[in-house]
Amino acid sequence: xxxxxxxxxxxxxxxxxxxxxxxxxxDLTGAREFIGEQGLQxxxxxxxxxxxxxxxxxxxxxxxxxxxxxxxKLSTKSFDAEAAALMATALKTMDEVFAADLSDCIAGxxxxxALEALSTLCHAFEGKxxxxxxxxxxALGEKGVRACLPVLTSLESLRSLTLNNNGISxxxxxxxxxxxxxxxxxxxxxxxFSNNMSGEEGGVxxxxxxxxxxxxxxxxxxxxxxxxxGSLAISAALPNATNLVxxxxxxxxxxxQACEQIAQALQHxxxxxxxHLKDIGMGNSGAAPILSAIAAAxxxxxxxSLGCNELTADxxxxxxxxxxxxxxxxxxxxxxxxxxxxxxxxxxxxVAHRSKFCKLARLDLSANQIGSKAAEHVALSMxxxxxxxxxxLDANTMSARAVQAVQKLCAEAQIQCVLDENELPDExxxxxxxxxxxxxxxxxxxAAPAAPQQPAVLIKVTPEHTWVEKGPLGxxxxxxxxxxxxxxxxxxSGVTKEGIPQYLSGLNLEFLNGEKVDDITYAQVLxxxxxxGRPLTLKFSGTMPSDLAAQHxxxxxxxxxxxxxxxxxVTAPEVQAPTAEEAAAKAAANVSQVPHNPIVKVTPEHTWVE
Numbered sequence: 001x002x003x004x005x006x007x008x009x010x011x012x013x014x015x016x017x018x019x020x021x022x023x024x025x026x027d028l029t030g031a032r033e034f035i036g037e038q039g040l041q042x043x044x045x046x047x048x049x050x051x052x053x054x055x056x057x058x059x060x061x062x063x064x065x066x067x068x069x070x071x072x073k074l075s076t077k078s079f080d081a082e083a084a085a086l087m088a089t090a091l092k093t094m095d096e097v098f099a100a101d102l103s104d105c106i107a108g109x110x111x112x113x114a115l116e117a118l119s120t121l122c123h124a125f126e127g128k129x130x131x132x133x134x135x136x137x138x139a140l141g142e143k144g145v146r147a148c149l150p151v152l153t154s155l156e157s158l159r160s161l162t163l164n165n166n167g168i169s170x171x172x173x174x175x176x177x178x179x180x181x182x183x184x185x186x187x188x189x190x191x192x193f194s195n196n197m198s199g200e201e202g203g204v205x206x207x208x209x210x211x212x213x214x215x216x217x218x219x220x221x222x223x224x225x226x227x228x229x230g231s232l233a234i235s236a237a238l239p240n241a242t243n244l245v246x247x248x249x250x251x252x253x254x255x256x257q258a259c260e261q262i263a264q265a266l267q268h269x270x271x272x273x274x275x276h277l278k279d280i281g282m283g284n285s286g287a288a289p290i291l292s293a294i295a296a297a298x299x300x301x302x303x304x305s306l307g308c309n310e311l312t313a314d315x316x317x318x319x320x321x322x323x324x325x326x327x328x329x330x331x332x333x334x335x336x337x338x339x340x341x342x343x344x345x346x347x348x349x350x351v352a353h354r355s356k357f358c359k360l361a362r363l364d365l366s367a368n369q370i371g372s373k374a375a376e377h378v379a380l381s382m383x384x385x386x387x388x389x390x391x392x393l394d395a396n397t398m399s400a401r402a403v404q405a406v407q408k409l410c411a412e413a414q415i416q417c418v419l420d421e422n423e424l425p426d427e428x429x430x431x432x433x434x435x436x437x438x439x440x441x442x443x444x445x446x447a448a449p450a451a452p453q454q455p456a457v458l459i460k461v462t463p464e465h466t467w468v469e470k471g472p473l474g475x476x477x478x479x480x481x482x483x484x485x486x487x488x489x490x491x492x493s494g495v496t497k498e499g500i501p502q503y504l505s506g507l508n509l510e511f512l513n514g515e516k517v518d519d520i521t522y523a524q525v526l527x528x529x530x531x532x533g534r535p536l537t538l539k540f541s542g543t544m545p546s547d548l549a550a551q552h553x554x555x556x557x558x559x560x561x562x563x564x565x566x567x568x569x570v571t572a573p574e575v576q577a578p579t580a581e582e583a584a585a586k587a588a589a590n591v592s593q594v595p596h597n598p599i600v601k602v603t604p605e606h607t608w609v610e
Contacts, residue, residue, distance in 0.1 A: 035199035036080030039113025063278030071099035091124035170201035203230020235261035313343030320350035341374035364392030372402030385412035411494030489518035506541035
């Protein structure tokens with residue numbers, strides 16, 4: 001049992017009481033435990049984490065011993081009816097409770113036992129002036145919502161309601177809306193309703209809650225299959241929530257008409273700081289009115305998320321016009337679109353403006369079909385932005401050489417840039433815009449067939465290095481993955497100490513003194529490194545061009561030796577350098593001699609059997 005902050009703030013709390021609150025939250029989260037043996041699903045029976053119902057008294061001991069707590073969190077502890085009754089007895093002793101987090105407290109139970117346990121726990125808060133309730137990660141349905149009625153009766157005081165991943169249907173959403181609007185409206189400041197299955201009709205019901213919540217500041221409705229009439233109802237209700245600071249509608253289907261209504265709503269949301277519209281079926285046509293509205297409204301915008309909306313390079317100029325006048329913008333998230341190299345160059349040039357985007361710390365251009373030269377230009381442009389800390393260029397079409405160049409640029413600028421899953425192992429033939437003026441000699445040179453180049457072959461390497469002296473390792477380490485909880489280990493982004501092999505930059509840390517560390521979190525890796533003594537042996541893994549690996553002795557050098565390719569010495573006759581006129585005439589003649597290679601359409605196929 002630990003005590004920590006709930007993450008919720010009382011509406012009328014001064015700093016002193018807020019600090020006091022941090023020490024009076026009963027938090028039971030931790031390893032999964034099944035408290036009580038009734039109604040376990042077959043997969044959970046006879047497991048070592050199944051405890052008798054009396055275990056509830058052990059968990060509630062701080063309350064039963066007279067401890068004063070104003071908030072409780074029961075997540076990861078699954079109660080049966082008997083255990084819930086014991087816990088409820090202790091919860092009823094909380095006279096000044098204001099936050100009840102009952103998320104994930106009936107997992108792995110059959111329905112009738114789970115509903116009885118949930119109802120018992122909720123009844124413990126009946127008559128309490130709760131300000132915050134979280135019922136996420138419980139399979140509710142209509143019966144579950146009705147079982148939770150006692151914890152939702154304090155409508156006058158309730159400021160925060162979270163219902164994520166509850167399996168709530170359209171019918172269940174109607175029951176919820178009727179309950180919350182029983183008195184005509186709500187006092188909610190925060191309403192999170194994500195990963196449910198309410199669909200189009202459920203969207204209409206949730207829109208009623210928005211329209212009846214004029215104090216709403218934080219609304220999140222991700223992944224609810226909302227579309228059609230539901231998306232139109234939601235977007236039409238938004239102007240009623242004039243205090244909105246954070247709006248998240250990601251992973252639904254809004255379409256053109258709803259996007260136009262969102263654009264109209266933005267004019268009524270002057271306090272909006274975060275706008276998350278990833279994967280809502282926007283397209284360029286839906287983005288146009290939204291970007292136009294952003295340009296004229298939401299002056300304090302800090303986060304704009306438009307990923308996965310099939311946006312192309314055509315949208316970049318309106319995008320830059322909309323965001324260039326937002327001095328507080330910190331994050332611009334454009335991942336999984338179709339901007340291509342042209343769009344990436346446009347975004348980079350716009351963001352690089354010295355007097356704009358001064359606070360931008362994160363730019364995500366992952367999975368946008370960006371080529372090598374454009375990616376390098378993006379990295380170079382972002383290196384000059386003082387606030388930039390995270391650059392997303394994953395899953396684009398960059399060569400191995402470009403990946404190394406971008407890593408080097410970002411490492412020198414102390415920018416985190418994960419470049420996994422780039423699709424081109426070799427340098428691609430990327431078309432770039434040429435300068436407008438090109439003389440005849442340059443044209444002739446460009447038209448002449450280029451000498452064939454051997455493609456760089458990528459090979460896997462697993463070098464290791466041992467540190468024998470105490471002191472800094474001389475390595476810059478980046479967190480792999482987007483979140484602190486991701487268990488992907490770390491990657492070397494740069495080498496800062498003489499004597500440490502430079503080729504370690506870009507490789508993943510795999511083993512620490514023989515212990516595997518590429519499947520734990522960034523913080524855990526750092527803790528192990530800090531605790532390790534000397535000698536310290538680290539083993540790395542990754543890929544690099546074969547010639548570079550051979551150069552550093554990581555693989556046998558298969559390149560031909562100089563004596564194997566030595567040509568007989570031939571003395572050339574002396575010739576005078578041509579005049580400028582002669583060079584131009586020769587270049588013009590060469591142009592006319594270059595054979596014409598017609599472009600033909602081909603449709604090859606290949607079969608992978610392994």
